[in-house]
Amino acid sequence: MSKVIDVHTHMYTAGWLELLKHKGGPDLTVEAGLDSPETVCYKGASFCVLEPPHFDFELRIKNMEKAGVDMAVVSMPPPGVIWGKGDVCLEAARMTNNEFAQAQKDHPDHIRWMAVLPWEYPEMAVEEIKRACDMGAVAAIVHGSINGRHLTDPDFIPVWQELDDRALPVLVHPTYPIGTELMELDRYALIASTGFMIDTTLAISKMIFDGFFDRFPNLKIIASHAGATLPYLAGRFDRVWDTTERAKVKIKKHPSEYLKHIYYDSVTYRQESLELCVNVATPDHVLYGSDYPFNLGDMEGCLERVNNLPENVKHKVRGDNAMRIFNL
């Protein structure tokens, strides 16, 4: 049986949390949660509920074994390290990456990790990529937007270039999207349910139409949550490209060709959705992921749906694709 490798699974660190509490304000605060001891809020709206396994590798591995997950490529979810000025941002990143490197040493059979980077300080970010990769990072994580800036912002080019030179996988993970206040996402906990999907979708559709994947052809972008909305919108993207001039300014082929170039995790909660994702992405481009240990995370359910895929597809998604793209 193929190994099960979870490419969308999260850890925070205790040191990072302390730093966030002191330096995250005024926009980012850690509040007493209504349904958990603590939750991270953006301008008062809760969007990342902190769970005990986020801080405890032993507990995580126990739960992985229970769920039948062999290896986790852990990453730090929002708000990551995009708060605080340069020194704080770098300190938060280094502290996190060091702790993840240590976890890999302590649990070499179960843990790999994605580097978290101080994106707003490109020189520091490039240095941190080098340092993290030397310590064993197999990928990087980035938010769908960085403090209101698009991933295609020219300031980030040196960071992307370094990642592309190394042909690293990059998990594009959502945060509260640009326009959160105007879209009134503070109500009904809309940030996580819908806002996150908007953040990922906008980030990657902008990359596609911007010709980003032609400029950085070696990067392996992983679109979180089964591509957010992208697989369902593939036909519309092609139709817009076919019929309007401005959509064609930077790219010479159908957007759906780029949707087959990038990768997707399996964090969706319906068999039909996962199947549509596999269909649009192609079976070589979907990777098991669970979003554990967030309250929406689901190691067992996500694995069960992957195991329900046709025999020749399921092994790829369980772990074979991840072994290949992460060089495990």
Added chain:
Amino acid sequence: MTVIDVHTHAYTREWYEIMRKHGGDYNIQVRPDGKEEIFKKNTPVAFPQPGHFDYDLRIKQMDATGIDISIVSLTCPNVYWGGEEISCAAAVASNDSMVDAQAKYPDRIRWYTSLPWEYPEKAVKELERTVALGASGVMVLANIAGRSLTDPFFAPIWQAIDDKALPVLVHPTDPPGALDMDMGSYDLSWSVGFMFDTTLAITRMIFDGFFDKYPNMKIIASHGGGALPYLVGRFEKGDEVELPARRVMKQKPTDYLRHIYYDCINYDVRAMKYLISIVGHEHVMFGTDWPHQVFDTKGAFANTAELANDQMVAIRSRNAIKVFNI
């Protein structure tokens, strides 16, 4: 077999000229090819085509492609600009042109009324007036000049619509935040911005308990529901873990997704079949988006032709006959 197009658009010259003069942030720009296009500041909103203004041309197209009835609607930017008097006048101009079209082609044209939503009393009056003149449904944009459709301010209009159990086409426009999201680039407003707008509007309605308050109206979510059908699992899982206090609805999110209606404007048979698998074929109706440049009459026919006969008939006409009392 009868074919009914529930998502197809018409402008009228009079409305267009009012908008040109009083549209505010909505402005008409001349493209490099000399044609006119509507923007919200610098976000593309709509690119008028000859077919938008010409019912004879529309009927010819319908004959050529095999569409029996078109239920036409004024598309974005609708009439939510210019102040009370202008907004009301723009609505009347558009609605009256549709009354005339139905009179000229009684077997072929039905229409959705557009309302001055920013002025609830006037909107209710215009609703009464236009339903008496034959409107079959209501068209509303997914945000009213930046305000959510669930804003209590609009409650009297929704109540009047619900009392009449009318179909309501929720149609996207530039979403709030479009400028910050840089949707002027690469026509992102059309590829993703519109989808966000519809998705957010209806997600809010679901979590707000809107369909418990207004159980009789029949909401139609444009473009295969934006991204709603793909998010169904996330809504379900979220409902298991989210605090009930944050939401007001009485049923499960999926119950509401299966309560409302969708057009079949997916441009991809896989997405359309997926939509049907989530919401059921009795809640999907034939739509083309004609004559916008992204219209897809050919795709709508080709995709529905791949379905079992009963499903195809339901989507091409049976559901619309029921929903619109045709």
